[in-house]
Amino acid sequence: MHIAFLTPEYPHERSTPSGGLGTSIRNLAETLVEKDEKVSVLIFGQEIDRNFSENGIQFYLIKQRKYPFGGWYFYRKHLEKIINELTEEKQIDILETPDWTGITAFMKFCIPHVIRLNGSDGYFCELEERQQKYKNRLFEKNALKNADSILSVSDFTGKKTMQLFDLERSYKVIPNSIKVENFRPSTKKPETGRILYFGSLIQKKGVLELAEIFNNLIQEKPDAQLILAGRDVIDIFEKISTLELLKRKLSEEALKRTEYVGSLDYSMVRKEIEKASVIVLPSFAEALPMTWIEAMAMEKALVTSNIGWAPEVMLDQKTGYMVDPRNHKLYASRILELLEDAELSEEMGRAAREQVLKKFASRLVAEKNIQFYQELIEKKKN
Structure with a gap:
């Protein structure tokens, strides 16, 4: 199975600074490789385009592009094109993306797409009692509505997110992990x-x-x-x-x-x-x-x-x-x-x-993810 992660951050010296989201992806990605799964990590919003392989993971750093207008749309379409081309060329089986700012809003993929809830902008605005920007809310809700499936790192985050965006969607809880x-x-x-x-x-x-x-x-x-x-x-x-x-x-x-x-x-x-x-x-x-x-x-x-x-x-x-x-x-x-x-x-x-x-041990959590990915791939095929 070939799993691809799209992310705005990853803890690597060649990419821009990373936080907890990047760390959780790295822990999972490295453990999946240890379990003989194939992994690609696409990091968007970077300073330059760069591809390299390290520790069994294929990395694609994708440069942030500037547009005279409509950058929020055209950059998404740029990412969509890269993902779909890599899917065909590298035979990617499943794509996982974060909920943050709804990066996959208005994108279409030819493979199963799962969003993992690590806390969207709307989620944190709600907890901090701040007003979310309308644009961010629109993107995050659109992305969640159109994903094939949803994972959440905690049941609290899953429930709160569904309530916040007024969505009647099921989700599966698989927590973050550490090595x-x-x-x-x-x-x-x-x-x-x-x-x-x-x-x-x-x-x-x-x-x-x-x-x-x-x-x-x-x-x-x-x-x-x-x-x-x-x-x-x-x-x-x-x-x-x-x-x-x-x-x-x-x-x-x-x-x-x-x-x-x-x-x-x-x-x-x-x-x-x-x-x-x-x-x-x-x-x-x-x-x-x-x-x-x-x-x-x-x-x-x-x-x-x-x-x-x-x-x-x-x-x-x-x-x-x-x-x-x-x-x-x-x-x-x-x-x-x-x-x-x-x-x-x-x-x-x-x-x-x-x-x-x-x-929260990475090997246990990775097994749950593998089973989830396999079930989603089979469901999509049928």
């Missing part, structure tokens, strides 16, 4: 009182709530330290650095105990996770967060948000704690509990890794 061998538990003891947040510094990830939470925590545990790792994003509302907004919210004592280590590559992120006693991820808007799964795989107890998708990843009071990030005192008390009870923290960390091995 657990790349996120092994550390043999070193974590640093006492060290708390880690990793991911983009942006309001929807609960970063500003984290300032208030840490203000509460530092009163009870003055030697605690908050480490922030990730890309600093300009706040959509205030139009300034989110890191600067966070610093303004921190008390004088909390600010002294907060360190921003910047945007790190994967190897450095793993080292930060190893050193942390507790991982805090108070996000308001996710589909199925890779950061949570990665930390859990490394046997770290987490304090996360309790919103929507959270129970599909975490087991409250077993793999860590799920708390509403706006409840600053309770959130801080849960962090403090884990900082002061190493045995409890280790117990929850072990349970967290077990949860990942059972639900």
Whole structure:
């Protein structure tokens, strides 16, 4: 079977920067190749056109084109032409695309096409209580209506998306996955009182709530330290650095105990996770967060948000704690509990890794995807 992925991002040095969507595609693509499936990855919106093969995956970087008018339509038709030509030339069996901005709106393919819900623009606008642009809503709804089938990384995301776009379509839930061998538990003891947040510094990830939470925590545990790792994003509302907004919210004592280590590559992120006693991820808007799964795989107890998708990843009071990030005192008390009870923290960390091995290990998830692809191909043939 030959599977093609169309994506705006992929974590590779030759392509433009990537986030969680690209990471989830890479984890699946690499595991599919390990299972002797053929994989092509088409990355659009790139700086240049370039084709190359690496680790058994064929890559097609597709340059972003400019048009005097109607670029949203003509670039889609450009992508459609490339995909259909490659389908015939390389005998591609199935195409998977993301829901983000409805890139496949008004496209037609000669093979089965599945959209995976990782969180559309409309989905995140809904969770963040922002108005979505009409054009983006039109594209995303059109793409979802015309796909042959729909996958969702969480049931919450699937339900919310169907409600949002007023669609009566079924979907199958297959979560994102990680290569657990790349996120092994550390043999070193974590640093006492060290708390880690990793991911983009942006309001929807609960970063500003984290300032208030840490203000509460530092009163009870003055030697605690908050480490922030990730890309600093300009706040959509205030139009300034989110890191600067966070610093303004921190008390004088909390600010002294907060360190921003910047945007790190994967190897450095793993080292930060190893050193942390507790991982805090108070996000308001996710589909199925890779950061949570990665930390859990490394046997770290987490304090996360309790919103929507959270129970599909975490087991409250077993793999860590799920708390509403706006409840600053309770959130801080849960962090403090884990900082002061190493045995409890280790117990929850072990349970967290077990949860990942059972639900999110790439080999298990890849098998579910393969079965889904095969069934869709057969259904389309008949």
